[in-house]
Amino acid sequence: MNLAGKRVLVTGVVTKDSIAFATAAALQQAGAAIVLTSFGRARRLTERAAQRLPQPPEVLELDVNNPDDYAPLVATLREWWGGVDGVVHAVAYAPEDALGGNFLHTPPASALTAFQTSAVSLKELSAALLPLMEGGGAVVGLDFDATVAWPIYDWMGVAKAALESTARYLARDLGPHGVRVNLVSAGPLKTVAAGGIPGFERLADAWERQAPLGWDVADPAPVAETICFLLSDASRGITGEIVHVDGGFHAMGTALQAAAEPPVVG
Numbered sequence: 001m002n003l004a005g006k007r008v009l010v011t012g013v014v015t016k017d018s019i020a021f022a023t024a025a026a027l028q029q030a031g032a033a034i035v036l037t038s039f040g041r042a043r044r045l046t047e048r049a050a051q052r053l054p055q056p057p058e059v060l061e062l063d064v065n066n067p068d069d070y071a072p073l074v075a076t077l078r079e080w081w082g083g084v085d086g087v088v089h090a091v092a093y094a095p096e097d098a099l100g101g102n103f104l105h106t107p108p109a110s111a112l113t114a115f116q117t118s119a120v121s122l123k124e125l126s127a128a129l130l131p132l133m134e135g136g137g138a139v140v141g142l143d144f145d146a147t148v149a150w151p152i153y154d155w156m157g158v159a160k161a162a163l164e165s166t167a168r169y170l171a172r173d174l175g176p177h178g179v180r181v182n183l184v185s186a187g188p189l190k191t192v193a194a195g196g197i198p199g200f201e202r203l204a205d206a207w208e209r210q211a212p213l214g215w216d217v218a219d220p221a222p223v224a225e226t227i228c229f230l231l232s233d234a235s236r237g238i239t240g241e242i243v244h245v246d247g248g249f250h251a252m253g254t255a256l257q258a259a260a261e262p263p264v265v266g
Helices: 019-029 042-050 067-080 108-132 154-177 200-210 221-231 255-259
Strands: 007-010 033-038 059-061 086-089 137-143 179-186 242-245
Touching (some): 019 033, 019 086, 033 042, 033 067, 067 108, 086 108, 086 221, 108 137, 137 154, 137 221, 221 242
Parallel strands (some): 007 033, 007 086, 179 242
């Protein structure tokens, strides 16, 4: 995949054990220039992870829920690069009381936090960076299949459904500007976040048994490489799409899906 000359903003890198980190590394290996974003206490972790990339990139301040962070981000990118060719949205969050089987009792404020952080932020980030994508570009977000109700995933599952709808509307509105918007629905990967999910090993075992291509929970490379494809000119005719990178699990029926614990992507 040749991404030489592409300028890509990557969100969501906190540690080296994440899809976002694997994507950042794959982008650099394909020739793209990247910057990372982070904020608050997590920024120190992101800066540490950045040093482990082939070419340590800059880390810019961005809390996707803070409207005041967007203008300085855009100004800095305009000064450094003049424009942006791609954006990787790898941001998702739900408060503890919005997960874990507490669906009926989740406070509305917690559900709204999950919705804003995991779905609305895709629109906010895309709209903020649109002026920098005058020559066209691509936005790629990380998803997990929201067509079924997963145990424990609760309001994050609802937020992912909203993310999928948001991506379609963005594809409609950004298409005339030459900007493509797609999502990658990844299978479960053994990230730091996934380690805190009860039943993750059972989910991984089910995935490995049912995915016709097999599935390696320790290998984010297939997901990262698909994101690179969607950021490349080779995908110039694709928008509003959800690409499943899960070994084919999503197409194999629902028996094991219903029994599985939810994955964490990111």
